[in-house]
Amino acid sequence: MPDSLIRLRPWPDILYVSQGRTVLATDRDGFFDDGPQRGLFVHETRLVSRWRWLVDGRPWTLVALSNVDQGSWLGYYVVLPPGSDPGEPDHGSGHMKADSEQTLELRLSRSIGDGVREEADLTNFSRQTTRFTLAVEVGADFADLAETFAGEERQQRGELRRSWRELGDAWELAFDYRAENGQERIDRGLVLRIERAGSPPAFEDGRISFPVELAPGAAWHCGLTFLPRISDIPGETSGPRSDLFLEEAATFSTPESGTLAPVVIGALLQARRDLAALRLPDLDEGERSWTLAAGLPLYIALYGRDVLTASWQAGILGPEMMDGTLRALARRQGTVVDDWRDEQPGRMLHEAHTGPLAALGFNPRARYYGSATTSGFYPVVLSELWHWTGDRERVRPLLRPALEALRWLERSTNDDGFFDYHTRSSQGTIHQAWKDSPGAIVDAEGRPVEPPIATCEEQAFVYVARLHLSELLWWMGEKDEAKRLYHQAGELKKRFNDAFWMEDEGFVALGLDAQHRPIRSVTSNPGHCLAAGIVDADLVERAAARMFADDLWSGWGVRTLSARNPAFNPYSYHRGSVWPVEHGSFALGFLRYGFHDRLETVCRGMFEAARLFEHHRLPEVFSGHGRDAAHPFPAIYPQANSPQAWSASAVLCLVQSLLGIYPYAPLKMLLVDPHLPEWLPELTVRGLRVGSASVDLRFFRGSDGRSDWQLLEQKGTLHVLRQPSPWSLTATFAERLRDALSSLLPGK
Numbered sequence: 001m002p003d004s005l006i007r008l009r010p011w012p013d014i015l016y017v018s019q020g021r022t023v024l025a026t027d028r029d030g031f032f033d034d035g036p037q038r039g040l041f042v043h044e045t046r047l048v049s050r051w052r053w054l055v056d057g058r059p060w061t062l063v064a065l066s067n068v069d070q071g072s073w074l075g076y077y078v079v080l081p082p083g084s085d086p087g088e089p090d091h092g093s094g095h096m097k098a099d100s101e102q103t104l105e106l107r108l109s110r111s112i113g114d115g116v117r118e119e120a121d122l123t124n125f126s127r128q129t130t131r132f133t134l135a136v137e138v139g140a141d142f143a144d145l146a147e148t149f150a151g152e153e154r155q156q157r158g159e160l161r162r163s164w165r166e167l168g169d170a171w172e173l174a175f176d177y178r179a180e181n182g183q184e185r186i187d188r189g190l191v192l193r194i195e196r197a198g199s200p201p202a203f204e205d206g207r208i209s210f211p212v213e214l215a216p217g218a219a220w221h222c223g224l225t226f227l228p229r230i231s232d233i234p235g236e237t238s239g240p241r242s243d244l245f246l247e248e249a250a251t252f253s254t255p256e257s258g259t260l261a262p263v264v265i266g267a268l269l270q271a272r273r274d275l276a277a278l279r280l281p282d283l284d285e286g287e288r289s290w291t292l293a294a295g296l297p298l299y300i301a302l303y304g305r306d307v308l309t310a311s312w313q314a315g316i317l318g319p320e321m322m323d324g325t326l327r328a329l330a331r332r333q334g335t336v337v338d339d340w341r342d343e344q345p346g347r348m349l350h351e352a353h354t355g356p357l358a359a360l361g362f363n364p365r366a367r368y369y370g371s372a373t374t375s376g377f378y379p380v381v382l383s384e385l386w387h388w389t390g391d392r393e394r395v396r397p398l399l400r401p402a403l404e405a406l407r408w409l410e411r412s413t414n415d416d417g418f419f420d421y422h423t424r425s426s427q428g429t430i431h432q433a434w435k436d437s438p439g440a441i442v443d444a445e446g447r448p449v450e451p452p453i454a455t456c457e458e459q460a461f462v463y464v465a466r467l468h469l470s471e472l473l474w475w476m477g478e479k480d481e482a483k484r485l486y487h488q489a490g491e492l493k494k495r496f497n498d499a500f501w502m503e504d505e506g507f508v509a510l511g512l513d514a515q516h517r518p519i520r521s522v523t524s525n526p527g528h529c530l531a532a533g534i535v536d537a538d539l540v541e542r543a544a545a546r547m548f549a550d551d552l553w554s555g556w557g558v559r560t561l562s563a564r565n566p567a568f569n570p571y572s573y574h575r576g577s578v579w580p581v582e583h584g585s586f587a588l589g590f591l592r593y594g595f596h597d598r599l600e601t602v603c604r605g606m607f608e609a610a611r612l613f614e615h616h617r618l619p620e621v622f623s624g625h626g627r628d629a630a631h632p633f634p635a636i637y638p639q640a641n642s643p644q645a646w647s648a649s650a651v652l653c654l655v656q657s658l659l660g661i662y663p664y665a666p667l668k669m670l671l672v673d674p675h676l677p678e679w680l681p682e683l684t685v686r687g688l689r690v691g692s693a694s695v696d697l698r699f700f701r702g703s704d705g706r707s708d709w710q711l712l713e714q715k716g717t718l719h720v721l722r723q724p725s726p727w728s729l730t731a732t733f734a735e736r737l738r739d740a741l742s743s744l745l746p747g748k
Contacts, residue, residue: 014038019071019112022228026051029062030075030108034139036150040116040190042228046148047175047190050139050206053106053120056082056132060106061099063571064623064635066612072111076623076635078103078571081130081214087438100638101439102126103571104214109630116226121630122198124214125569127446134220135209142177142188156181164203170195173203189229197222217566260607260679264655266616267607271651274617274643275314275321283328290324295620295641301365302352304329304374305434306646312384313584313649315663316656318689322385323394329378330401332367334408339424340364342432346408348374348401350429363427370429371436372412372421375405376461383468386475390665390691396476402469403481409462416516417495419458422451433458433511434525435560439567440574441511444520446566455511456500457525460532463492467533475666497536500529506542508535522552522562524582531589540593547586548601555627556609556634557583557602563624570624570635577637580606580618581646584653591657596675603654604679609634610651613642618651620644659683659699659709660723665691671723674699674707684712693718 014037017024023041025032031052032038040048053060058079065075080086081104103125110118124130140160147154158179165172176189194201198220199210212220278292283302285291293299294306308329311321334347341364342350350371358366379402386395414420421432431440433455441449466489473482500509502518508526509518527547529535535543547553551562557578561568568576583606590599610616612633619642623635658680660673670690676683676699686696693716699709711720 015065015067015073017067017071017073017110017112022112022116024073024110024112024116030065030073033137034141037145037148039143039148040226041145043188043230043233044145045188045230046143046145047140047188047228048138048226049141049143050137052137053077053108054135054137054207055079055104055106057135061638063638064633066633068632071113073109074632075108077106077108078638079106080104081124081126081128082132083130084126084128100571100573101437101569101575102128103569104130105571107630115228118224118226120222120224122212122214122220124216124218125571127216127567129213129215131211131213133209134212135207137207138173138192139206140175140177140190142175142179158186171197171201171203173208185232187231189231191227191229193225193227195223195225259681260604260611261681261683263607263611263616264680264683267610267618267651268655270615270617270643271314271648272317274648275310275317275645278643278645283324285324285327288320288323289327290320291328292321292325292645294646295644298639298641299644301354302328302349304349304351305371305377308374308377308381309581310645310649312381313581313646313653315384315388316652316661316685316688319385319388322381322388326378326382326385326398326401329374330398333401333404334369340426341368342370342423342425342428343367344369344408344411346375346404346411348378348405348408350374350432364425368425368429370423370425370432372409372419372432372458373434373461375409376419376458376465378402378405379465379469380461383472386472386666388663388665388690390668392476395472399473399476399478402465406462406465406469406485414452414454414512414516416454416499416512417492418454418499418512419462420452420454420512421458422453434528435523435574437573439572441519442521442561442565442567442575443513444522444565446568449511449513449519452514453511453519455525456496456508457528457532459492459496459500460529460534463489463496463534464532466492493534493536496529496534497539501536501539505546506539507546508543521565522546524552524558524560524579527558527582527586527589530593531585533592541595544590544593544595544598548598550626554578554624554634556605556622558586559624561624563626568624571637573621573637576624577621578609578624578634579621579647580609580650581644582650584646584650584657587654587657591660591673599657599675600677603658604677606650606654607679617642618644618647620647655683659685661685661688662723663690668693668717668719670695670718670720672697672699672709672720673723674709676701676707686712690718692716695720 015026021043025038033050039046060077060079063076063078067073078099080099080102084102105123107121156179158177161176163174171194173192178187199212201208201210279290280293283291291307294303307325311325329348332349334343334345337344347369349369351368353365357363382398382402409419412419429436430438434457443449466485470482470485502509508529510521510523510525511519513519526543547558551564552559559576559578561575570576583602587599587602610618619636619640621637621640625631625634662671668691681701684698688695695714695718696712697709698712701707
């Protein structure tokens with residue numbers, strides 16, 4: 001059968017949590033309302049027929065739910081805190097959503113053991129106090145399972161009584177049901193016990209209501225236990241879960257048991273499919289030169305920085321995406337001053353949409369330039385295309401656009417010589433660096449920072465752009481321009497470390513504000529500075545370690561904002577979430593400095609997250625909840641795109657880092673330095689293209705724990721060399737090749 005996206009699941013519209021005779025069957029949102037075959041069943045009797053949590057009478061927004069195992073379940077729900085101002089709509093990026101930037105979270109966890117237990121936890125992740133009524137609708141009908149099927153009529157009808165009472169610190173809602181038919185009788189019931197409630201409940205008209213007031217960052221908890229009673233059947237209705245049996249029962253394994261190898265392969269295959277599926281054929285530059293959309297469903301358009309990132313991170317697949325993306329952006333490079341579009345000569349495109357509003361000019365998005373990242377990253381990707389292909393004819397026409405992009409950035413420097421951003425458009429994007437959502441940039445006290453802002457990663461991108469392009473210009477015979485850029489890169493690095501390093505944090509500041517003061521927030525942004533090589537060598541170890549402190553490292557990945565920051569919100573687009581795309585860059589950064597333990601940790605976190613998602617497809621962004629017993633899987637950003645181009649490419653970049661692969665086609669060379677972890681003992685890469693050659697390579701982990709490689713097949717001329725770390729992704733030509741070249745010289 002051809003490989004496909006087919007993944008079948010029985011009863012796709014119903015979620016089950018079960019143990020023995022106790023079955024909880026819900027709709028896909030985790031709730032139920034007298035629906036067919038939905039409810040809490042014990043001995044095939046529907047004890048609870050309606051169950052739904054509400055806030056001020058309104059439903060919650062589901063963001064993620066799943067079984068943890070067959071007998072337990074967890075769900076995340078969010079709303080805009082009642083009474084909060086949703087704010088003005090974001091005309092810039094289109095991705096602000098009030099309930100993810102100001103979040104009231106309801107986390108429900110369910111388990112079946114001695115009865116059915118539901119734990120409800122509220123957290124106010126917004127910056128305002130909120131007051132509301134939390135309620136749960138509850139109903140009982142004691143229908144037979146067969147009577148709940150669609151189209152079936154109720155046949156048995158008995159007497160149902162309910163009562164509500166307070167028992168000290170607990171409250172109970174009891175349902176008692178008796179029915180008879182001739183000589184036969186049933187006597188069944190349910191007690192719903194409410195304990196440890198953060199506020200006293202009341203019951204009326206089928207609703208249990210709690211008055212709630214939560215200050216910013218405050219939490220509220222309530223425990224609910226369903227205790228079934230089946231008096232007409234001897235024996236216990238439910239009992240302890242079968243943990244003891246599982247501990248003593250026989251187990252089974254394969255040689256690959258306990259490894260992530262199948263997940264890695266699945267994620268790689270899915271990434272290839274997703275990148276191909278996002279191709280924009282109307283922007284093809286030729287059969288072997290194409291670009292792609294940023295993500296489905298919101299970003300089916302050309303986004304400059306997104307597709308530049310995706311194409312270079314996925315370079316291991318081939319150069320076609322880099323080539324097509326660079327050409328598509330060169331054709332749309334800014335030529336005039338147009339404040340409506342934030343366009344200036346030399347500036348590279350941020351996004352180009354084709355919908356009616358854009359095409360008719362209701363917004364500037366048909367061709368909008370409000371990003372600093374695209375211009376800084378364009379020369380980097382051009383250099384990557386050179387490293388993979390060594391093709392002068394392909395690269396030379398793109399040199400002028402790359403130089404013009406850098407010159408635009410040079411005209412955008414502030415008094416300190418750093419590159420800042422601000423919008424001139426009435427519908428422009430407020431923040432124009434990597435984190436471009438309206439509330440993305442906050443200071444250490446959680447207060448918004450207004451542009452102009454010079455963020456740390458944008459300086460790093462310009463640094464690596466100058467360094468890479470200087471090498472490329474040297475190859476092309478433009479030695480004077482190459483020297484100028486090389487010198488500028490060195491000067492920028494010196495200024496950067498003086499201005500951005502926070503000695504007390506052992507970390508890089510998020511940016512400089514309009515008064516050139518450090519923005520002392522602890523964020524993920526400095527990880528890009530490590531990858532680019534702009535951080536001084538004697539500081540990199542401390543900076544790398546800071547990324548894995550428990551306020552940044554969630555257990556799945558690096559949070560975009562420290563959990564200690566007052567503005568932290570695990571659901572926010574850029575204030576506490578985890579972005580897979582960043583981790584591809586982080587991985588290469590750790591590789592370049594020989595931090596293989598850090599590299600393995602990042603890769604493992606990402607692939608263990610991929611194991612949780614359908615098709616092993618990492619979404620655009622997921623929540624920054626800490627990985628612990630209360631959060632066995634992360635929630636998802638409510639509007640996350642999936643597939644997302646740069647989440648797919650991140651998977652490929654992670655694997656490239658583990659294998660230590662770096663091409664240098666101008667000298668027909670491929671450098672490798674594999675460090676495979678226990679959870680990925682072997683990987684074969686076939687059809688790896690460098691210049692006009694291709695190779696099949698097998699990477700494997702030996703019995704002594706050391707990794708090695710084997711050349712399986714080669715077409716064309718290519719020197720495959722082991723280059724031990726640390727080696728620099730962004731070093732000069734001489735630095736990168738010094739040791740590798742020595743093995744090719746006569747007598748070596």
